[in-house]
Amino acid sequence: MRVIVVGAGLAGLVAAGAVAAAGNDVTVFDKGRGPGGRMATRRIGAATVDHGAQFFTVRSDELAARVATWTAAGLVTEWCRGFGPVPDGHPRYVVRGGMNALPKHLAAGLDVRCESLVFAIRRTGHGMSVQLDDASLHECDAVVVTCPVPQSYSLLVSAEVAMPQALLRADYDRTIALLAVLDAPSVVPEPGGVQGAPGFTFIADNLRKGISAVPALTLHADPAWSKEHWDDDRDATHAALREAAVPWLGSAMIVDSQVKRWRYATPRAIWPEPCWRAEDGLPVVLAGDAFAGPRVEGAILSGLAGARSVLTESQ
Ligand SMILES: Cc1cc2nc3c(=O)[nH]c(=O)nc-3n(C[C@H](O)[C@H](O)[C@H](O)COP(=O)(O)OP(=O)(O)OC[C@H]3O[C@@H](n4cnc5c(N)ncnc54)[C@H](O)[C@@H]3O)c2cc1C
Known part of the structure; x- marks a missing residue:
């Protein structure tokens, strides 16, 4: 399968990694200068500053297993067990060198094309076509869209995807x-x-x-x-x-x-399923933190669910 993922935040990178690991040809497009989305770190002189996500927590076994690997590799480390006078005791993890180092790590080995703004997604006779703002067209068998939902929707208008009202109103x-x-x-x-x-x-x-x-x-x-x-x-x-x-x-x-x-x-609201698949067999999946929880873990679990949806449907 040829699969295009829109967005190189955590959801997109995790989805791309899982679909590629199953032997498919995957390209990720992101409009940003580098991968990461809301996992963002900026250098200001000698300072290194996380300006999006600050830390993450782990509730699921699926993420716990990954965090164990990342910790062993020295990528992730525990910062603390809570804030305020009575910390709640749950580990807060940070990424060495800044939160953006995690998406950079996930992007390694994938075909991730940054500074590539997706302009529209359309149906073709047998799959989908993704148009960038440089007017180039990229055909694929399936597309996983991981932008914030209003942005994902605007890309899909030309594909005439019937999205539920609750998603259309996502704020x-x-x-x-x-x-x-x-x-x-x-x-x-x-x-x-x-x-x-x-x-x-x-x-x-x-x-x-x-x-x-x-x-x-x-x-x-x-x-x-x-x-x-x-x-x-x-x-x-x-x-x-x-x-x-x-x-x-x-x-x-x-x-x-x-x-x-x-x-x-x-x-502001979380969709009840960890990703959303278009109806009528259209090979379009939406994923991101609006689907599995407004945090790092939600984005990762949604990316994994998006990948599973693409892989299951292709069998
Ligand atoms: C200020 C702030 C603080 C936060 N603090 C925490 C925290 O402490 N702990 C925690 O767990 N979570 C925190 N979060 C939430 C966490 O950062 C997000 O849940 C997670 O990073 C979302 O990942 P995502 O992949 O779903 O979306 P994103 O990271 O937003 O990725 C979407 C990607 O799509 C790309 N994109 C959009 N439109 C297009 C287009 N047309 N063409 C190409 N690419 C496009 C964007 O450039 C972006 O890279 C915080 C978020 C913010 C903003």
Whole structure:
């Protein structure tokens, strides 16, 4: 089978790996400069800063087995067992060198083509055709689409795929993030992370998390604040976030900072199945964290389910 996967986030890469491992010819297209999607790490001077996912948890045996392999290989390490005065005891894992190193690892050995924006997906006589924004056409027997659902839907309009109303209405919370490099250690409490501080969903100290050589914070504004300020002047948003960061600085000063905006940060509702397959035998599968849970583990499990759906249908 020739299979095209749209999106080189975790769901797409895991799906591509599983379909390729079964002996199929797989190409992954992603519009980004590199693989990873919301598993994103940025270098700012000497600082290394995760600006999407900050850590991950493991609930399923399927992911636990993979994490054991990644840990043994030195790719993944346990950061802590929770946040706040009474940690809940569940391991939080991080990726050495930054969260983006995991998708990079998953992409190795796969045909992943970045800076390749998919423009439309259409039916052909016997399969599907994927058109990129450079107008090139790529035919395949099946396509797995792992973008945030509204983006996946817009690609599929020309294929006239009948999607359920609940998927058509899929909505995502936004996140505006401040990435701040400091000249001295922060006062973010042990273990270097705070969940649910007023105005923020999460604040991470990338130095104490073990990925940055110098003090650097990631502050994720909460969905309400992010939505309210989404269209504000960018400099004003930047200044407001720098001001809101002050309580976490102690005597440190911000020496460099950037704002990153995630339009599709967190799906607001989760589809009851780990992936969605088009009806009428159309070889189109949708996967991603909107299908198996709004987190790293959900994206991985959905990618695996998407791969299984493609492989089962081809038998
Ligand atoms: C701010 C933030 C904090 C988070 N914190 C955590 C956390 O601490 N723990 C946790 O477990 N999870 C966290 N998450 C969630 C986690 O990052 C996601 O659940 C997971 O990474 C989603 O993976 P995915 O493959 O489903 O989607 P994505 O990673 O979004 O991948 C989709 C890919 O599709 C590509 N794409 C879109 N449109 C096109 C197109 N037209 N053509 C080609 N490519 C296209 C995109 O470039 C992207 O790479 C966080 C997310 C955000 C945004």
